[in-house]
Amino acid sequence: MRIVLLGAPGSGKGTQAKFLVEKHNIPHISTGDLLRGAIAAQTALGLAAKEVMDKGNLVSDDIVLGMLKERVTQEDAKNGFILDGFPRNLAQAEMLEALLKELDMALDHALLIEVNPDEVVERIAKRAEIEGRSDDTEEVVRNRLNVYKEQTAPVAEYYKNQNIVTEIMGTGTIEDVQERIEAALRF
Numbered sequence: 001m002r003i004v005l006l007g008a009p010g011s012g013k014g015t016q017a018k019f020l021v022e023k024h025n026i027p028h029i030s031t032g033d034l035l036r037g038a039i040a041a042q043t044a045l046g047l048a049a050k051e052v053m054d055k056g057n058l059v060s061d062d063i064v065l066g067m068l069k070e071r072v073t074q075e076d077a078k079n080g081f082i083l084d085g086f087p088r089n090l091a092q093a094e095m096l097e098a099l100l101k102e103l104d105m106a107l108d109h110a111l112l113i114e115v116n117p118d119e120v121v122e123r124i125a126k127r128a129e130i131e132g133r134s135d136d137t138e139e140v141v142r143n144r145l146n147v148y149k150e151q152t153a154p155v156a157e158y159y160k161n162q163n164i165v166t167e168i169m170g171t172g173t174i175e176d177v178q179e180r181i182e183a184a185l186r187f
Helices: 013-024 031-041 044-054 060-074 090-102 117-131 136-161 174-185
Strands: 003-006 028-030 080-083 107-114 165-169
Touching: 003 013, 003 136, 013 028, 013 044, 013 080, 013 174, 028 031, 028 044, 028 060, 031 044, 031 060, 044 060, 044 174, 060 080, 060 090, 107 136, 107 174, 136 165, 165 174
Parallel strands: 003 080, 003 107, 028 080, 107 165
Antiparallel strands: none
């Protein structure tokens, strides 16, 4: 089962990814974790990413896709994976589709976790308080939500056109959301 998790920051993607990993025994692949791991391991792609990041620039999609290609072909991902944090825009979604086609793979599900923006702000404020994060101010969160709306929301439309999107209401208890996700995955 190959899944892409979509949703605004604070929608619960990370929480639900942990549940899916345990329930389905497939790896959670976060591009941020991939980048940090490749840099720490000093792989060729990791060194290339570090050079870009040290200059304050964003890592190119080609480097990220190279890391994804390496990761999704590892043994623990042969029965599927959960992508979180990628694709973030339409171009990345198209590149991911081409990569998976090259590997004779396809996505099975794109789960779009929907949460009201005001609730997202409230959740992130609570998380910031618990974790002592000063970067999660309301202004920063609302800006991240605008970026999401402009860049990432069109990815959901892309996957809707492929008939693999399921919209999941991300409110209620964590268990409520888990049940909705499991119901969606049965189809």
